[in-house]
Amino acid sequence: MQQTGQQHAIVPREKLDFGLDGNIPKYWFAGDPFKTRFFDALSTLFPEGEKFFIVCVRDFSAGITDPQLAQEVRDFTRQEGQHGMVHTRFNTRLEEQGVKVQRLMQRQKDIMFGVFRRLFSRRYTLALTAASEHMTAVMAHSFFERREILQDTDPRIRAMYAWHAIEEIEHKAVAFDVMQKVAKVGYFTRILAMLHVSWGMPLHTFIIMAHMFRVDGFSFGQRAGIWLRGLWWLYKPGGLYAPVLGHYFAYYRPGYHPWKAGQMRTYSSWTDTFERTGDPIAAGNALHAAGI
């Protein structure tokens, strides 16, 4: 991973077709319940999560005087709006499998809009947004930097995550810039919010996965095995997260900026293929193939 980055343009892309209505296996990730449900749980978090991000950035729209940043906020909003729509479409598959998607989303909404936005300051909820955006950028790197990670996955769902990852990289600095330049959030609040997101995001993902495994009908013993193997896959040395820990911790540096740390080496393999073919699945395959 390079440690200095070239800023990418934020390009909202609409009406992409990932073929999600097709015949996709339930356990689309290597036939593995943990790996599949980990990504499925993230998908249930996106629609409400991204609405929250948009609202928390917009709280400060009126104070933005830099026209470039104002345009970036508009493009960020359009990208996040599209992500929410596509994940909502994907989530209907989960609903059909018995997952209580509406209930999960309502609980998340109650926490974010009913508790966080009622209890915390606008500056703190913006800091939560910037921290979450850092986490999604780190995940984008983790999922696509190495080919082996998403090797045995359905290419349609992988393409949905590839597109989402690319756009998360493109707009990764928007909430951060509004937080620093407009809301003037200090270092302490930024780090507090990052600590909050660092336990809150995995905790909620795991609670949703636990619900999914019960819906899937696994016995207690089976679930114990699934969790043990799955947590090892996530956190083992060389696993999903260990190689991107440096990128994660970069956020704690006082002079940190998203374009200073973590550049997606394979970014242009997606954009080049998408520009040439207009096909998001081909672009997803290209991004995956370009991994090391």
Ligand SMILES: [Fe+2]
């Ligand atoms: Fe997003």
Ligand SMILES: [Fe+2]
């Ligand atoms: Fe985002």
